[in-house]
Amino acid sequence: MMQLIWNGIIVGSFYALVALGYSMVYGIIKLLNFAHGDIYMLGAFVGFFTLSSFGISNETSIPLLLVVLLLSMVTTGLIGVGIERIAYRPLRRSPRLAVLITAIGVSFTLEYGVRQIFGPNPEAFPIRLESSGFEVAGVRVTASQLVLVIIAAALMLVLAHIVERTRQGRAMRAIALDPQGAQLMGVNVDRVISTVFFIGSALAGAAGVMAGAYYGSIDFLMGFIIGLKAFTAAVIGGIGNLYGAMLGGLLLGLLESFGAAWFGGEWRDVFSFAFLILFLTFKPTGLLGARVVERM
Amino acid sequence: MTTLEVADVEVYYGRVHALRKLSFTVGEGEIVCLLGNNGAGKSTTMNLLSGLVRPKSGRVTWDGMDLATAKPWDIVASGLIHVPEGRRIFSTMTVHENLLLGGYTVRDRRAVDERIERVYELMPRLAERRRQQGGTLSGGEQQMVAIGRAIVGGPKLLLLDEPSMGLAPLVVKQVMEIVAAINAQGTTVLLVEQNARAALKIAHRAYVVETGSTTLSGPAAELARDARVVEAYLGS
Numbered sequence: 001m002m003q004l005i006w007n008g009i010i011v012g013s014f015y016a017l018v019a020l021g022y023s024m025v026y027g028i029i030k031l032l033n034f035a036h037g038d039i040y041m042l043g044a045f046v047g048f049f050t051l052s053s054f055g056i057s058n059e060t061s062i063p064l065l066l067v068v069l070l071l072s073m074v075t076t077g078l079i080g081v082g083i084e085r086i087a088y089r090p091l092r093r094s095p096r097l098a099v100l101i102t103a104i105g106v107s108f109t110l111e112y113g114v115r116q117i118f119g120p121n122p123e124a125f126p127i128r129l130e131s132s133g134f135e136v137a138g139v140r141v142t143a144s145q146l147v148l149v150i151i152a153a154a155l156m157l158v159l160a161h162i163v164e165r166t167r168q169g170r171a172m173r174a175i176a177l178d179p180q181g182a183q184l185m186g187v188n189v190d191r192v193i194s195t196v197f198f199i200g201s202a203l204a205g206a207a208g209v210m211a212g213a214y215y216g217s218i219d220f221l222m223g224f225i226i227g228l229k230a231f232t233a234a235v236i237g238g239i240g241n242l243y244g245a246m247l248g249g250l251l252l253g254l255l256e257s258f259g260a261a262w263f264g265g266e267w268r269d270v271f272s273f274a275f276l277i278l279f280l281t282f283k284p285t286g287l288l289g290a291r292v293v294e295r296m
Numbered sequence: 297m298t299t300l301e302v303a304d305v306e307v308y309y310g311r312v313h314a315l316r317k318l319s320f321t322v323g324e325g326e327i328v329c330l331l332g333n334n335g336a337g338k339s340t341t342m343n344l345l346s347g348l349v350r351p352k353s354g355r356v357t358w359d360g361m362d363l364a365t366a367k368p369w370d371i372v373a374s375g376l377i378h379v380p381e382g383r384r385i386f387s388t389m390t391v392h393e394n395l396l397l398g399g400y401t402v403r404d405r406r407a408v409d410e411r412i413e414r415v416y417e418l419m420p421r422l423a424e425r426r427r428q429q430g431g432t433l434s435g436g437e438q439q440m441v442a443i444g445r446a447i448v449g450g451p452k453l454l455l456l457d458e459p460s461m462g463l464a465p466l467v468v469k470q471v472m473e474i475v476a477a478i479n480a481q482g483t484t485v486l487l488v489e490q491n492a493r494a495a496l497k498i499a500h501r502a503y504v505v506e507t508g509s510t511t512l513s514g515p516a517a518e519l520a521r522d523a524r525v526v527e528a529y530l531g532s
């Protein structure tokens with residue numbers, strides 16, 4: 001039971017990290033960025049590429065994991081900024097459907113680009129989590145699992161601080177509410193949107209590296225399902241809402257962990273997407289969405 | 297001395313011809329008022345000045361800056377600040393956060409804090425409501441936030457688009473007094489109003505805008521007596 005919760009929290013924190021970028025991008029430019037899951041995949045592959053270039057494999061060093069994590073975050077962050085610049089910005093004034101289709105195109109480009117370079121078969125991630133650990137309240141916890149969860153939590157705290165307390169964060173929220181109004185405050189909307197793409201993509205890249213280490217293997221389609229899961233998490237929490245994305249990610253991780261234990265692993269995805277449909281039907285604003293009073 | 301000059305400007309929205317050879321000037325330290333009916337092109341003119349709408353032809357210069365091509369954020373940073381029609385308060389952000397956003401382009405944090413304090417002195421109602429969400433304020437209070445936000449940006453030229461819209465007469469009077477006070481401290485003001493009576497009281501000069509062109513102009517006191525203005529905009 002406690003073990004299921006712990007596993008749910010670990011997987012849930014990956015979902016939350018990816019869902020945050022999904023939700024932030026939706027919040028600021030109202031785009032469902034279907035390519036976001038593929039940034040997570042890129043994060044894993046950047047880590048894989050860097051480590052294998054140095055001939056590293058089967059490593060369990062936590063400091064090394066942190067270095068690779070940071071490197072992947074910066075790389076995927078920049079890739080995210082580039083994608084927005086090249087693919088989405090020229091369509092800022094186009095119909096939503098055009099941008100949505102572009103996002104799907106970007107997704108395929110990233111997936112099959114990586115397939116061209118690294119091939120279609122799964123690769124073993126060069127860093128593993130060591131399996132020795134300790135028991136707390138009947139739960140097997142390894143040091144590196146703990147590190148993963150702490151990093152994820154720290155990243156989310158930093159993000160919450162940026163969005164809630166800093167000048168850039170205020171600008172992000174202002175654009176989400178009224179882009180033209182934000183422009184009248186002197187906000188350089190293009191630059192703030194770039195920042196959002198950087199942060200969101202860096203978080204997804206971080207999750208990709210963590211997932212590589214956690215699951216042990218990566219492949220070019222690994223971003224597809226997690227993209228859908230992150231979308232589900234964002235919807236459960238209330239899309240556009242940061243805390244909603246965090247909560248939604250954790251809840252989804254827990255749901256899957258229990259669902260898989262009770263009904264069998266093959267039911268995991270059915271479980272998540274059934275929840276997506278339930279929420280979209282009965283509470284499309286999610287758990288934390290639209291709870292704000294607004295006077296028209 | 298002329299600080300803002302608009303000359304022969306043409307603006308189109310697709311096939312809609314919104315401004316036709318529009319020309320007017322605003323001098324340093326003045327309050328200039330634009331009067332006109334719905335759809336005359338007043339808000340379009342304001343958006344033109346703040347860089348949200350671009351002219352097809354004509355000249356728009358302010359303080360040596362070409363507003364026809366300048367980026368909206370550079371325009372704000374240079375001290376031309378636009379309080380848009382309908383206030384556009386960031387509804388889920390607090391009054392204080394709204395004011396902080398007004399100082400977004402101001403690098404000096406101390407100056408921002410000082411100006412926010414000044415706004416709270418000028419409009420004590422906002423000080424009481426500093427932690428309240430902007431969207432829950434009354435219309436008059438929202439207008440004060442919108443003007444306060446502009447003050448925090450340190451305006452040299454303040455554009456106000458229908459600040460009295462939807463406000464009770466007493467509140468309109470308060471808002472006009474605040475505008476006059478801001479002007480007295482050295483800020484040039486361009487004011488768009490449907491409430492011609494209130495606007496002409498504080499304005500130095502005024503222009504009448506009809507279907508995208510200025511048709512009449514002169515000192516506010518003279519226009520207030522002009523038969524055509526009285527009939528069209530002041531009622532009987």
Ligand SMILES: Nc1ncnc2c1ncn2[C@@H]1O[C@H](COP(=O)(O)OP(=O)(O)OP(=O)(O)O)[C@@H](O)[C@H]1O
Binds near residue numbers: 312332335
């Ligand atoms: N975004 C737009 N797209 C198309 N037409 C527009 C747009 N904005 C304004 N117009 C048109 O341009 C003309 C001028 O509009 P504008 O908003 O400048 O008028 P206004 O003088 O501010 O009117 P009001 O007093 O009602 O605010 C109108 O005919 C309007 O329909």
Ligand SMILES: [Mg+2]
Binds near residue numbers: 339
């Ligand atoms: Mg208007």
